[in-house]
Amino acid sequence: MKRYDKRGRRCAALAGAVxxxxxxxxxxxxxxxxxxxxxxxxxxxxxxxxxxAARAAEATLWRKWGLTPxxxxxxxxxxxxxxxxASGPVPVLTHIPTPQRVVFITIDDGQEKDPRFVEMMxxxxxxxxxxxxxxxIKSDYGYFKQLQALGNHVQxxxxxxxxxxxxxxxxxxxxxxxxQKILTREYGTSxxxxxxxxxxxxxxxxxxxxxxxxxxxxWWRESMQIHNMTYQDPGKKLRPGDIxxxxxxxxxxxxxxxxxxxxxxxxxxxxEQGFAVARLxxxxxxPTEH
Ligand SMILES: [Zn+2]
Numbered sequence: 001m002k003r004y005d006k007r008g009r010r011c012a013a014l015a016g017a018v019x020x021x022x023x024x025x026x027x028x029x030x031x032x033x034x035x036x037x038x039x040x041x042x043x044x045x046x047x048x049x050x051x052x053a054a055r056a057a058e059a060t061l062w063r064k065w066g067l068t069p070x071x072x073x074x075x076x077x078x079x080x081x082x083x084x085x086a087s088g089p090v091p092v093l094t095h096i097p098t099p100q101r102v103v104f105i106t107i108d109d110g111q112e113k114d115p116r117f118v119e120m121m122x123x124x125x126x127x128x129x130x131x132x133x134x135x136x137i138k139s140d141y142g143y144f145k146q147l148q149a150l151g152n153h154v155q156x157x158x159x160x161x162x163x164x165x166x167x168x169x170x171x172x173x174x175x176x177x178x179x180q181k182i183l184t185r186e187y188g189t190s191x192x193x194x195x196x197x198x199x200x201x202x203x204x205x206x207x208x209x210x211x212x213x214x215x216x217x218x219w220w221r222e223s224m225q226i227h228n229m230t231y232q233d234p235g236k237k238l239r240p241g242d243i244x245x246x247x248x249x250x251x252x253x254x255x256x257x258x259x260x261x262x263x264x265x266x267x268x269x270x271x272e273q274g275f276a277v278a279r280l281x282x283x284x285x286x287p288t289e290h
């Protein structure tokens with residue numbers, strides 16, 4: 001907890017300098033004045049395809065961020081590959097078992113609240129899942145509501161970001177239940193998934209998760225750094241159904257790179273390997289209510 005608070009203060013102290021740098025340097029081409037395009041969603045035609053005009057409009061929006069459109073994600077399977085149960089052991093997901101050529105993006109913590117990232121997501125409509133920590137988001141819950149409004153889900157990543165397997169059981173429960181309560185209040189829906197900070201958990205974590213509401217622990221197979229990705233696969237390749245970890249980070253944590261630059265690089269890595277990005281929650285069936 002101390003470690004996290006210290007980091008938070010450091011970021012806050014740097015925030016002024018970062019704002020000044022952005023104002024002077026205009027870190028992304030085009031600045032952020034008047035660039036708020038109301039992106040027309042690509043309209044499916046009667047045959048299920050898209051019109052050439054819609055594709056051209058989509059390409060224009062991607063070009064604005066130095067990108068070309070990713071392949072469209074296939075329809076998620078009606079029979080979900082992961083089915084969660086209301087009780088019983090809490091599963092740990094590192095990937096989704098699917099033959100589809102899709103990967104899933106998850107973004108953690110919430111320290112960086114870059115308005116340009118919201119603009120980018122409005123333009124690109126890439127789905128992702130947010131694992132939020134209350135300490136990082138409490139200064140501005142509204143920022144993440146904008147991303148939620150685009151269809152992205154908010155999930156649980158503790159109150160204070162401790163290493164869960166190093167704290168007592170009671171504290172673990174407080175971290176999961178406390179954040180669950182706040183996220184439910186702020187975002188109007190109770191998180192289904194939990195990610196432990198640093199990926200560290202033990203049986204006590206699973207007990208806490210089961211007692212507090214989430215039905216699965218979500219791990220990852222790739223981790224996005226500043227420009228490159230770290231792979232668990234020795235072949236350094238994405239595999240169908242992989243879950244990718246990224247963070248809400250800004251220039252102070254990315255050696256001067258912005259959140260949108262990091263995310264553009266992430267999309268390029270996915271594109272190079274011929275994958276589409278799908279929504280994690282579309283592949284997971286929550287427990288049926290009784
Ligand atoms: Zn974290």
